[in-house]
Amino acid sequence: MPAAPGGVAAALGFRAAGVHAGFRDDPDRLDLALVVADEPCAAAAVFTRNVFCAAPVQVNRERLDEGGSGAPSYGTARAVVVNSGVANAATGERGREAARAMAAITAEAVGCPAEEVLVASTGVIGVHLPLGPFRSGAPAAAAAASREGGAAAARAIMTTDTHPKECAVAFDGDDVGYPGARFTVGAMAKGSGMIMPDMATMIAVVTTDAPVLACDLAPALRAAVDASFNRVTVDSDTSTNDSCFLLASGAAAPGAAPLAPGTPAFARFQQALDQVCATLARAMAADGEGATRLITVTVRGAASPADAQAAARTVANSPLVKTAVYGHDANWGRIAAALGRSGAAFRQEDVAIDILGLPVCRGGLTVPFDEDEALRRFEGPEVAIVADLGAGESEATVWTCDFSHEYVSINGDYRS
Secondary structure (H helix, E strand, O other), X not given: OOEOOOOOOOOOOEEEEEEOOOOOOOOOOOOEEEEEEXXXXXXXXXXXXOOOOOHHHHXXXXXXXXXXXXXXXXXXXXXXXXXXXXXXXXXXXXXXXXXXXXXXXXXXXXXXXXXXXXXXXXXXXXXXXXXXXXXXXXXXXXXXXXXXXXXHHHHHOOOOOOOOEEEEEEEEOHHHOOOOOEEEEEEEEEOOOOOOOOOOOOEEEEEEOOOOOHHHHHHHHHHHHHOOHHHEOOOOOOOOOOEEEEEEOOOOOOOOOOOOOOOHHHHHHHHHHHHHHHHHHHHHHHOOOOOOOEEEEEEEEEOOHHHHHHHHHHHHHOHHHHHHHHOOOOOHHHHHHHHHOOOOOOOHHHOEEEEOOEEEEEOOEEOOOOHHHHHHHOOOOEEEEEEEOOOOOEEEEEEEEOOOHHHHHHHHOOOO
């Protein structure tokens, strides 16, 4: 599906902004992002399953509760506001009151009820969220919000990310029952460390101008998240704040009937949503803290989907595999060892492993390969690891990154 210009404000009916509100000391660093719809619109969200979930997650669940226990939440929203620098996690009732206050302050600036504002925070855990920056920053963001503001919003939600993450795709409705309409799905995300489902520290805001009911957005978002953000791991840690929001304005087809599940139009929308989420998920893995390489781990020939995911995730989470990639060492024994402890059912005599397209293991035994050629291939930005367990037909892919000396430095100095 073709890429479209812009990010979270690429879809019609949305504006965005990123401003410096004062959560961070550096006046040149943006630290408050706002995504606002022209009108209240359908919304859905998926949140972390970490029991130590942050106050914004708890408040959002109060407002988007129609999904029921354990299901994606959905309802109506007008805006999403995100601050960086302070996570507002492990802050108790005071933190929940602060999250409600950040929504109320933003709602006043936007001109909508506080219940229509969804909130997210990212940064240091255990620090109380100051409200002063919202009182000046929210009106400034609301005034600055525009169709061109997506890039600034994407920068404002960064923590240890080295660059903003945004993308958009578009598709025509001509051959799926919406003649003359061109639909867009745009998004921004942040995530670099503390990345591991459920969900993969990440915050994402996705928008679309397709007409979709909130109750249908929810399962579509869950499917997209399971195939993307829940297939990412940087360091096997699950954040307290992970949130993924999806808002649908319907502005590309005013008055048109909503896209209905089971129709070609909805399938096209799901494809676009999946593509945007997968693009951002890969970008997060590639930008893992201290990372020098994106690693794509694919496990084939598993006895079940669960086995395929378990095996791929165990390889992706292995510090030994990740440091071998950093050292440009095609040490397939570390991959084999990770597969063997994953819990997946297979016989070692049936296993085949390729690294960067080079066969290094067949039938559970070593295959001679050109070490110089392997070193040459390691110079590329992505390292592909493929393992076939020879036990069935199931397959799974997980994205991760290598571990470098810089990862330890970043996390050793995170609060300083």
